[in-house]
Amino acid sequence: MKEILDFQQVRRLAREHGLDQVLNEAAIGELRLLEASKGEIICSKGERPDRLYFLVEGKLKIYTTSPNGKSLLLRFSTPPALVGDLELVNGKEAKNTVQTVSKSLLLGISYHFLQSTYASNPKFLHFMLGHITHKLYTFSNFSSLNLLYPVESRFASYMLSTMEQGGQVNEEIQTSRLTELADLLGTSYRHLNRVISDLCERDIIRKEQKKIVVRDVEQLREIAGGNMYE
Numbered sequence: 001m002k003e004i005l006d007f008q009q010v011r012r013l014a015r016e017h018g019l020d021q022v023l024n025e026a027a028i029g030e031l032r033l034l035e036a037s038k039g040e041i042i043c044s045k046g047e048r049p050d051r052l053y054f055l056v057e058g059k060l061k062i063y064t065t066s067p068n069g070k071s072l073l074l075r076f077s078t079p080p081a082l083v084g085d086l087e088l089v090n091g092k093e094a095k096n097t098v099q100t101v102s103k104s105l106l107l108g109i110s111y112h113f114l115q116s117t118y119a120s121n122p123k124f125l126h127f128m129l130g131h132i133t134h135k136l137y138t139f140s141n142f143s144s145l146n147l148l149y150p151v152e153s154r155f156a157s158y159m160l161s162t163m164e165q166g167g168q169v170n171e172e173i174q175t176s177r178l179t180e181l182a183d184l185l186g187t188s189y190r191h192l193n194r195v196i197s198d199l200c201e202r203d204i205i206r207k208e209q210k211k212i213v214v215r216d217v218e219q220l221r222e223i224a225g226g227n228m229y230e
Contacts, residue, residue: 001034001035001036001040001042001106002034002035002036003032003033003034003035004033004034004035004105005033006033007029009033010028010031010032010033010107011028013033013056013057013105013107014028014031014107016056017054017056017079017080018080019031019054019107021123022123022124022127023124026117027109027113027114027117027118030109030110030113031107031108031109032107032108032109033105033106033107034053034105034106034107034108035103035104035105036058036100036103036104036105036106037100037103038100038101038102038103039099039100040099040100041097041098041099042060042083042098042099042100042106043083043084043094043096043097043098044094044097045064045065045093045094045095045096045097046093046094047093047094048087048092048093048094049083049084049087049088049094049111050110050111050112051084051108051109051110051111052082052083052084052085052088052108052109052111052114053082053083053084053106053107053108054080054081054082054106054107054108054109055077055078055079055080055081055082055083055104055105055106056079056080056105056106056107057079057104057105058078058079058100058101058102058103058104058105059076059077059078059100059101059102059104059162060076060077060078060081060083060098060099060100060101060104061073061076061098061099061100061101062074062075062076062077062096062097062098062099063096063097063099063184064095064096064097065097070183071097071180071183071184072183072184072186073158073184073185073186074096074139075138075139076101076161076162077098081131082128082131083098083106084111085128085131085132085135086132086135088111088114088115088128089128089132101162149225151185151187151191151192151195152195152198152199152223153223153224153225154185154186154187155185155192155195155196155199156220156221156223156224157224158181158184158185159205159212159214159220160217160220160221160224163214163217178192178193178196196212202219203215203216204216204219204220204223205220
């Protein structure tokens with residue numbers, strides 16, 4: 001990630017996302033504004049992070065990997081979201097990989113500073129607790145989506161979660177990467193390809209210049225059943 005040396009922007013982003021309500025001036029002075037390019041890994045499974053990150057712009061994809069190399073999508077995160085909060089609390093290695101979906105901005109602050117100054121701060125601990133409980137609540141929903149819903153619903157949910165304005169999705173759903181997407185959704189390439197072909201025949205989506213474009217958002221939402229990976 002590339003650091004942006006602009007303290008005025010740091011203060012503005014901290015204020016816009018309410019961080020000035022839980023961090024004092026000294027802590028805000030420790031914040032570092034970082035720009036991550038599209039597809040950049042923020043934290044990998046098995047790593048031991050040394051910073052807490054606040055996502056203030058962009059979108060993140062969180063997934064886990066098995067020993068055989070397969071990946072399973074857990075959720076997407078949008079601002080305001082935290083990266084490294086669980087590891088700050090339990091001191092253990094990251095269980096999941098966090099990757100940007102689009103160019104993103106994050107505010108980072110070192111664990112060392114937080115542990116030495118905020119370990120017993122009630123306002124900060126309450127702030128952290130709110131984010132952690134939200135993750136536990138949404139993880140239950142995502143587990144249900146991965147285990148109980150058909151592939152068509154999971155794919156529709158994924159499409160809606162990654163959709164940009166105009167109905168075009170991000171490059172990570174290029175048709176050349178459907179094997180990777182099938183792994184993320186917990187299915188086979190052949191099954192996912194059948195689902196995509198069926199949706200194309202129903203004119204809900206279409207393949208265009210090696211990307212998948214949504215033609216009927218309402219039908220896609222109906223298939224997703226109100227479930228989103230975020």
